[in-house]
Amino acid sequence: MMLDRRSLIGAAGLALAAKGVGAAEPSAPARPAAPVPPRDVTRTLARYIVGAKVEDLPEAVRREGTRTFLNWVGVAIGGSHHETLDVAVSALKPFSGPPQAGLFGRAERFDIMNAAFLNGVSSHIFDYDDTHLKTVIHPAGPVASAILALAEMRPVSGSDFLNALVLGIETECRIGNAVYPNHYDVGWHITGTAGVFGAAAAAGKLMGLSEQQMVWALGLAASQPVGLRESFGSMNKSFNPGRAAANGLFAAILAERNFTSSDGMIEARRGWANTVSTKQDYREITEGLGTRYEAALNTYKPFACGIVMHPAIDAAIQLRNENRLTPDQVRRVELKVHPLVLELTGKTAPRTGLEGKFSITHAVAVALVEGAGGEKQFSDRAVRDPVITELRGKVAPVVTPGVRPEQVDLTITLADGRTLTRHIEHAVGSVENPMSDADLERKFADLAEGILPEAQIRRVMALAWDIGRLKDAGEVARAGVLG
Secondary structure, eight states: OOOOHHHHHHHHHHHHHHHOTTOOOOOOOOOOOOOOOOSSHHHHHHHHHHHOOGGGSOHHHHHHHHHHHHHHHHHHHHTTTSHHHHHHHHHHGGGOOSOOEEOTTSSOEEOHHHHHHHHHHHHHTTSOSOEETTTTBOOHHHHHHHHHHHHHHSOOOHHHHHHHHHHHHHHHHHHHHHHTTHHHHTTBOHHHHHHHHHHHHHHHHHHTOOHHHHHHHHHHHHTOOOOBGGGTTSHHHHHHHHHHHHHHHHHHHHHHTTOOOOTTTTTSTTSHHHHHOSOOOTHHHHTTTTTSOGGGGEEOOSSSSOGGGHHHHHHHHHHHHHHTOOGGGEEEEEEEEOHHHHHHHBOSSOOSHHHHTTBHHHHHHHHHHHSOOSGGGGSHHHHHOHHHHHHHTTEEEEEOTTOOTTOEEEEEEETTSOEEEEEESSOTTSSSSOOOHHHHHHHHHHHHBTTBOHHHHHHHHHHHHTGGGOSOTHHHHHHTSOO
């Protein structure tokens, strides 16, 4: 539980007042000894990563790893020509090293550090990527971006690539579990801060690091936390997973050459977890390694925006379609929501598509008008549409005790006085109501349309589905660039 500093100061002040200023002080009690930090958390995790084999992965975990990879490739292609990436490519091109790796959906080639960063940015621009709901980490961006760039420079088999991807996701999500929600609540963007560990672990696995080198790689990753929630709604948000990818790759490359670090950088008293969070549950990192898989809990977004808005979009689309609603029929829309919805997505007057991804009022309005929540609904065009803008003013989210973050109660009052209601317990795309493989393929094709030719889209999609059986994982990267 986070210490309330103001309450502590106030209590101290009352105590002084009660005794009187200048009153004799009793002997101070002995300060209790600081708790002894746990031992070998970083090393236990490193030992597992180094020893884990692809044949040890349960079939369900391999399947989810493949679905994660497919989804990531699709969103990386989809974001490849957004203004955000255009700016980043233009800014970094003069400083890039050898052309070692490509960018999905583009013709430019960069050194692997910059390629990892840029593909990571591209995959997160639309906020349409995968989500580990327990921590709201977007796992694939930091990990896949790092190791696919590496795979273009150092060829690896698809099975080794898939194993590294799963291990990287496992690493970042377990570390995220250990500090969430306190770490997130104070303002850290956990995809960046935990994602760097996943990128380092996955890259280090493909490099064949020893146990000690993996300890150092994780330690170097711990020294590079990146991302603050204040960036949400700007280009800076997608910077965070991109930078985590490059930083993790950087850490593994240094560790391979025996660039040392503390052996306890995650758990030490002045290490990562104690520095960035008031909660540390190290059991989440070390218990059940190889038997409990966070990677199996990954989810995929049917809507291109913050995950806490998905229940409301789901409810709005259902009521719109079932009742054939038109905007002029709607007098008022009330949402009963968890406080996190307004904390994360409370922008009432978004000016750009990126800001619209963090506006619950826009999300509901556009869902009622257009019956969808894809990237087109979170574009600059959509947030400036006069019909959507007018309806946005009729949407009233109300924080309601007892409503969980994954729930919503939505009530539409119509101009004729009728009311329509819908409760969502688990939105489409959740673990309980997952997107099907066919859903993921439609999402992929929609994102890639207009960027790659149809035949190329089908080929990249087929290679992504087949990642675990490819002789060369880098084939996916080469297939997804513009010739």
